[in-house]
Amino acid sequence: MTNINKNNEKVVVTNLHKYFDHNEVLTGIDATIYEGEVVCVIGPSGSGKSTFLRCLNQLEEVTDGKIVIDSFDITDKKVDINKVRENIGMVFQQFNLFANMNVLKNIMVAPVSLKKMTKEEAEKKAMELLNRVGLADKAHSFPGELSGGQQQRVAIARALAMNPDIMLFDEPTSALDPEMVGEVLDVMKELAAEGMTMIVVTHEMGFAREVADRVLFMADGVIMEQGTPEEIFGNPQNPRTQDFLSKVL
Amino acid sequence: MDFSRVFNEAMPLLLEGLKLTVIVSLVSILIGMVIGLFVCLMKMSKNIVLRAIAGIYIWIIRGTPMLVQALIVFFGIPQLIQLAVKGFRFDAITAGIITLSLNAGAYLAEIYRGGIMAVPKGQSEAARSLGLSKTQTMIKVVLPQAFKFSVPSLVNQFIITIKDTSILTVIGMAEIVNQAQRYVGTTYVFFETYSVVALMYLAIISVLMLISNYVEKKLKYEGRKRHRDQH
Numbered sequence: 084m085t086n087i088n089k090n091n092e093k094v095v096v097t098n099l100h101k102y103f104d105h106n107e108v109l110t111g112i113d114a115t116i117y118e119g120e121v122v123c124v125i126g127p128s129g130s131g132k133s134t135f136l137r138c139l140n141q142l143e144e145v146t147d148g149k150i151v152i153d154s155f156d157i158t159d160k161k162v163d164i165n166k167v168r169e170n171i172g173m174v175f176q177q178f179n180l181f182a183n184m185n186v187l188k189n190i191m192v193a194p195v196s197l198k199k200m201t202k203e204e205a206e207k208k209a210m211e212l213l214n215r216v217g218l219a220d221k222a223h224s225f226p227g228e229l230s231g232g233q234q235q236r237v238a239i240a241r242a243l244a245m246n247p248d249i250m251l252f253d254e255p256t257s258a259l260d261p262e263m264v265g266e267v268l269d270v271m272k273e274l275a276a277e278g279m280t281m282i283v284v285t286h287e288m289g290f291a292r293e294v295a296d297r298v299l300f301m302a303d304g305v306i307m308e309q310g311t312p313e314e315i316f317g318n319p320q321n322p323r324t325q326d327f328l329s330k331v332l
Numbered sequence: 333m334d335f336s337r338v339f340n341e342a343m344p345l346l347l348e349g350l351k352l353t354v355i356v357s358l359v360s361i362l363i364g365m366v367i368g369l370f371v372c373l374m375k376m377s378k379n380i381v382l383r384a385i386a387g388i389y390i391w392i393i394r395g396t397p398m399l400v401q402a403l404i405v406f407f408g409i410p411q412l413i414q415l416a417v418k419g420f421r422f423d424a425i426t427a428g429i430i431t432l433s434l435n436a437g438a439y440l441a442e443i444y445r446g447g448i449m450a451v452p453k454g455q456s457e458a459a460r461s462l463g464l465s466k467t468q469t470m471i472k473v474v475l476p477q478a479f480k481f482s483v484p485s486l487v488n489q490f491i492i493t494i495k496d497t498s499i500l501t502v503i504g505m506a507e508i509v510n511q512a513q514r515y516v517g518t519t520y521v522f523f524e525t526y527s528v529v530a531l532m533y534l535a536i537i538s539v540l541m542l543i544s545n546y547v548e549k550k551l552k553y554e555g556r557k558r559h560r561d562q563h
Contacts, residue, residue, distance in 0.1 A: 142457055169463035179458035183476040192472060193462035238458075245462060 086119035086278035087296060092151075093118050093249055093280045094139060099148035101134055101304075108134050110304035112148070118248075121281045123291035123312075126301035127327055132284045135301065136253050139282065140164075140171045152249070169197060172242030176254040178234040180226035180241070186213070187222040190241045199245065212240035216270050232263025239270055250274065252283040288331060292316050300324045338524040342515045346525075349511035350532050356425065356507065357494045357536075360432035364493065367433060368440025373470075375445060386441065393438035399499050402431045406503040424505035431500070436493045443485045447478035480551045487544040491537055498533075508532055 094116040101109035108131045116122050124132045137143040139150060141157055141164050148158070153170065155162050181189050190209035194200040200208060213219045216236040226234055235255055242250060252271065256264040268290050275281055275294050285291055291298055291312060298315040300308045300323070308321040316332070319325045374386035393401070406427035413420045422430070451474050459469040501510040512529045516522050 140461055142461060165460075165463045165465055168461060171461070173458075173461040175454055175458060177452075177454050179452075179454035181455060181458070181473050183473070183480070193459075193464060196468055196472065197463055241458075242462070 088118040091118035092116070093120075093153060094282070095149075095151040096139075097149040097151075099135070099138060099150065100146045101131070101138060101143060102146045108304050109138070112304075112306055114299065114306060116280065116282060118280055119278045120296045121275045121279075121283070121294055122297050122299060123295040124282065124284045124299045124301055125286070125288070125291060125315075125327075126299075126307075130301040131304040132301050133253050136251050136282060136284050139251060140168050140173055142173075169193075169199070169245050170247050171249045171251060172239075172245060172247035173251045174235070174238050174242055174253065174255045176257050178226070178231070178238045178258070180234050180238055182226055185223050185225050186218070186229075186237050189226070189237060190244045193241070194244050197245075205244070208244055209240070212243055213237075215273075216240050217266075230263060231259045232266045235259065235263075235267045236270055239267075239274075243274075249280045249282070252281065252285070254284050254286065256285070256287055286331070288316070288328075300327065302327070333524065334521060335524050335528075337519075338515075338521055338528055341519070342512070342521075342525055342528070345511040345515055346508060346528060346532065349506060349508035350536075352425070352505070353494070353497045353507040353532075354536060356428055356432065356497055356500070356505070357490075360429050360436055360497075361490055361493055363429070363433035364436030364440055367437030368444055371437060371441035372444040372448070375441060376448065390438045390441060393435055398431065398435050398496055399502060401435060402427065402500055402503050405431045405434075424500070424503050427503055428497070428500040428505040428507075432493055432496060435496065436489060439489050439492075440486070443482050443489060444478060446485065447480075447482035448474060450481040451477045483544065483548050483551065487540065490540060490544075494536055494540070495533060 092115050094114070096112055096114045099109055099112040100107065110131075112135060124135065126132050134143055138145050139152070145158055150157050152167055155167050157164060157167050180186075181192065184192060187206065187209050190212060191202070191205040194205045194208065195202055199205075210219060210222065213222055216239060218233055218236055218240070221229060221233060221237070226237070229237065239255075255271070256267050259267065264287065268287065271281070271283070271290070272294055283290075283295070293312075295312050297309060298312050299306050300315060300319075300321070302323045308315065308319065308324045315324065316328065319328055371386045371389060374382040375390070377383060406422060406424065410421040455473050455477065456469050459473045460466075464472070497505075497507050498509040500507060501513060504510065508529050512525050516525050519525075
């Protein structure tokens, strides 16, 4: 894509380590992600991709290392993580729409509770977003009444309601029936085209190849190789990357 | 069989008792629900002291009979307080409400905890990822869902609490059983009187079950019904 602003480092990760008990899941990650960049993270399961993503908004506490987002060091205990999270949207594999609220409330609850918008503003914004993801007619449905693809599109709308400037996607299409993958990827492509900074953990190699500005290949808790989609998919250098791609492509 | 005698002579007493049973049950359930919520949050907190206090409270209440708890609250604790405040005592109703609330609180805390743990972790992760605080996440997302999961167990506990008021006859609280005992003490019409007592409990609890069925249905169909209204 063309919107990358190399002068603005949105996310800077330095020497990130993460242990679960005695199990070291991330073994030293360094990465910089620029404003407007779309980064896809690929790799075998167990490689730490999701853990890496979840560290970026502190859903996982980091064991060691530094994560700076918009010049806030979020590993610093003095930084109000809730404030930082307001600017980082996240979309989950299992959608995680709030089961006790209808679609409209799901989208409105954060901006209203956090006093970013009045109820009226939030409702207007929610309807705009629902229009955008093609689900305006579902505003009063409950999550359980929607298909997986519809739920995920609502989840994207919910994350966007806070006007974030970074979006994290944790395998957003992995729990979907095959025929619904396209509708979710289309919304993500649109978002990418509008210049959103996106970090996407995915198994959709087609999406990564088409939309990513940069692809990170992770294995054993580190970034083994990174480059443009052409470099990674066309001419991978690392034997682990070659091996992984030969299995999934 | 002499039911007409019981209806004529004992009914006013038994209805007095019924009234007290209902009031004491309601008040105790309400206080117990608040105690339960706090104890549950304490038990789930990261603070080890709070967790220990909650754990000990639940352990003591669950590990001792309510009859003994009532005796301690009514006779034992006032004696202790009398060391500092001369002539201090609880009336039976106060002691009864304290006992029942403390008792229900411990069981309700565990019921809430079960409900909270039944809410998928992804629900609170999604809320936190949007920037909601822990408290906001609890109030807006987790507790409403936990409540829904808990309804059947909550109703069960309410039924137990209502029936447990009968134990409070030992401290002389004038609920249904106590009134009945006073009446049969002089008249010896055991079968008829205690049958009426049983029917009164059955009536209260039947009303409660009707309400709970309604609530459960309402929580369950909320989504589908509104959806249908749309079309």
